[in-house]
Amino acid sequence: MTATVRASTPAPAWDRLRTVENFGHSLRAPGFVFQPVNEAQVRQILAQAQKHGYRLALRGSGRSYGDAALAAGHWVLDLRRMNRILAWDPQQGRLTVEPGVTIEDIWRYTLADGWWPAVVPGTMRPTAGGCAAMNVHGKNNWQAGTWGEHIVHLRVLTPTGQTHDLTPADDAFWAVLGGLGVLGVITQMTLQLKPVASGDLEVRAWATPNLSRTLADLDAAKEDYEYVVAWVDATARGRARGRGQLHAARHIPASAEPFPHRTLDPAYQMLPDTFFGLVPKAILWRFMRLFMHNPGVRLVNAAKYWASRTVGHEKTYRQSLVAFNFLLDYVPHWERAYGPGGLIQYQIFVPAEAAERVFDEVLRRTQSRGVPSYLAVIKRHRPDRFWLSHAVDGFSLALDFPVRPRRTAALLEVLAELDRLVLDAGGRFYFAKDATLDAATARAFLGADTVQRFLDLKAAWDPDDLLQSDLYRRVFRPRRPA
Numbered sequence: 295m296t297a298t299v300r301a302s303t304p305a306p307a308w309d310r311l312r313t314v315e316n317f318g319h320s321l322r323a324p325g326f327v328f329q330p331v332n333e334a335q336v337r338q339i340l341a342q343a344q345k346h347g348y349r350l351a352l353r354g355s356g357r358s359y360g361d362a363a364l365a366a367g368h369w370v371l372d373l374r375r376m377n378r379i380l381a382w383d384p385q386q387g388r389l390t391v392e393p394g395v396t397i398e399d400i401w402r403y404t405l406a407d408g409w410w411p412a413v414v415p416g417t418m419r420p421t422a423g424g425c426a427a428m429n430v431h432g433k434n435n436w437q438a439g440t441w442g443e444h445i446v447h448l449r450v451l452t453p454t455g456q457t458h459d460l461t462p463a464d465d466a467f468w469a470v471l472g473g474l475g476v477l478g479v480i481t482q483m484t485l486q487l488k489p490v491a492s493g494d495l496e497v498r499a500w501a502t503p504n505l506s507r508t509l510a511d512l513d514a515a516k517e518d519y520e521y522v523v524a525w526v527d528a529t530a531r532g533r534a535r536g537r538g539q540l541h542a543a544r545h546i547p548a549s550a551e552p553f554p555h556r557t558l559d560p561a562y563q564m565l566p567d568t569f570f571g572l573v574p575k576a577i578l579w580r581f582m583r584l585f586m587h588n589p590g591v592r593l594v595n596a597a598k599y600w601a602s603r604t605v606g607h608e609k610t611y612r613q614s615l616v617a618f619n620f621l622l623d624y625v626p627h628w629e630r631a632y633g634p635g636g637l638i639q640y641q642i643f644v645p646a647e648a649a650e651r652v653f654d655e656v657l658r659r660t661q662s663r664g665v666p667s668y669l670a671v672i673k674r675h676r677p678d679r680f681w682l683s684h685a686v687d688g689f690s691l692a693l694d695f696p697v698r699p700r701r702t703a704a705l706l707e708v709l710a711e712l713d714r715l716v717l718d719a720g721g722r723f724y725f726a727k728d729a730t731l732d733a734a735t736a737r738a739f740l741g742a743d744t745v746q747r748f749l750d751l752k753a754a755w756d757p758d759d760l761l762q763s764d765l766y767r768r769v770f771r772p773r774r775p776a
């Protein structure tokens with residue numbers, strides 16, 4: 295992706311000009327990056343951007359898979375240096391943070407007191423601000439809802455200079471959470487954490503031979519467990535399509551934890567730097583790269599599936615909260631294994647009754663067009679009342695795809711077809727994972743009224759449309775054909 299930096303206005307310091315990327319390294323855009331340390335600096339930057347005619351995208355850790363935190367040719371407000379913990383009540387489990395505090399910062403601070411974030415995504419690197427703006431979910435979504443459902447107070451600074459203190463009683467609360475960072479800058483939030491008696495979870499793992507069993511087992515497991523996730527072999531065909539491995543987990547009660555101080559100690563949670571005490575994990579992505587082509591992935595998936603059917607089948611064990619929740623952080627820079635074109639993710643949310651039919655068709659079409667997903671994960675969800683919600687009473691399927699010049703056209707074509715399939719089934723999409731949706735599809739799943747309500751609030755809080763990311767422009771302000 296390229297863009298021309300506007301030359302007619304006074305340029306900000308040139309050393310701020312950087313190439314900003316998405317998590318998957320498949321999209322990049324030049325942008326002037328500012329890193330405020332407090333609210334006063336945020337105000338100054340908002341005013342300067344306005345004065346010089348630049349648009350501004352907000353950015354946390356840049357862990358969104360698509361273009362949510364990119365702003366081609368404009369300014370980027372990187373909020374990672376606003377990362378103070380402002381208040382902590384270890385009796386109530388209430389934590390007030392600035393937006394640049396990461397999930398890792400949070401659990402490191404609170405775990406020894408017996409508190410864990412109620413909702414976490416599959417990596418601990420995102421910031422609290424990024425999690426709020428995308429309203430992230432975890433492996434317990436059907437039960438615990440989203441990140442936003444555990445926020446008791448939120449402060450938002452709008453481009454007009456107004457500060458809004460929001461609670462769930464305010465209508466705008468449900469718009470800002472999941473609001474893609476275009477309504478205002480979240481400058482602080484208070485989270486209600488979850489009490490835990492142990493730093494370990496009890497985990498059960500088992501293999502499932504096809505999609506039908508994967509979905510049925512996932513649904514059944516939610517009755518007995520607090521977290522459930524399925525890895526799916528997206529390259530398996532025929533009767534094995536949708537085979538995979540489930541991991542279900544529950545917290546360990548105080549009565550079953552003889553050493554709470556040991557397991558709740560952040561040092562116990564540390565992920566090791568090496569595999570088997572020998573191979574440095576930092577170099578593993580280079581090895582993975584050798585298998586990053588269709589036959590290689592088929593081979594690795596088959597090996598993983600058969601391992602999960604044999605040695606890994608029906609295993610119950612204890613695993614630390616960090617190791618279970620943030621599996622993807624185990625291999626640093628794993629996304630680089632996808633090569634220079636990087637990757638995109640496509641996550642669809644489909645009502646329970648249609649999920650098997652739609653997921654089967656999605657897997658079948660991506661296989662038959664020669665663009666199978668290299669990593670596929672299924673989770674269980676419940677609907678919520680956030681304005682730009684991605685959730686349904688059903689399942690999500692998240693698919694990682696390599697971006698290769700010779701296959702890009704086929705990939706985009708098949709994803710556009712799948713968009714229609716998902717829409718027809720009453721499904722939804724998730725902007726944190728999206729790089730391809732068009733405005734019409736976004737409007738169709740969100741509903742024209744909801745989109746209008748959102749844009750009306752945006753017009754009131756940001757009348758000059760200062761806050762814009764490439765994602766926002768793509769789905770809410772598409773360029774009309776000339």
Ligand SMILES: Cc1cc2nc3c(=O)[nH]c(=O)nc-3n(C[C@H](O)[C@H](O)[C@H](O)COP(=O)(O)OP(=O)(O)OC[C@H]3O[C@@H](n4cnc5c(N)ncnc54)[C@H](O)[C@@H]3O)c2cc1C
Nearest residue numbers: 354355356357358415416420421423424427430431475480
């Ligand atoms: C390996 C991996 C696994 C993941 N697993 C999951 C998962 O299981 N579930 C899930 O829901 N997501 C998941 N994600 C997606 C990730 O959690 C979200 O994209 C999250 O928003 C990233 O946070 P960030 O700090 O990196 O924000 P960025 O990606 O930098 O920005 C995300 C959005 O937040 C906005 N924003 C940032 N800060 C502020 C602020 N202070 N005020 C207002 N808006 C702001 C930005 O403008 C942007 O729109 C995963 C991502 C990765 C890389």
